[in-house]
Amino acid sequence: MKIEEPCTCLYYLQEQAKRIKKESSLYRVKCKGCGREFLSNTEKEYCFECEEKREKWRKKKENLESGRNISLYGL
Numbered sequence: 001m002k003i004e005e006p007c008t009c010l011y012y013l014q015e016q017a018k019r020i021k022k023e024s025s026l027y028r029v030k031c032k033g034c035g036r037e038f039l040s041n042t043e044k045e046y047c048f049e050c051e052e053k054r055e056k057w058r059k060k061k062e063n064l065e066s067g068r069n070i071s072l073y074g075l
């Protein structure tokens, strides 16, 4: 029976992939809104709370903008 050993370069790549996976699994993020530090599995700028606030604010703004558009159509 022939045992195939992985060549060193393949082994190196596997190790690199493992390391990248490990490193990218969690980010230490400092929220731009409240300055709180937290861990996240995605790279982001705001914590959940601030993100929620921003989302609400964005929707409010969108509503205002669409409202403005409607009034423009009314002209």
Ligand SMILES: [Zn+2]
Binding pocket: 031, 032, 033, 034, 035, 036, 046, 047, 048, 049, 050, 051
């Ligand atoms: Zn925050």
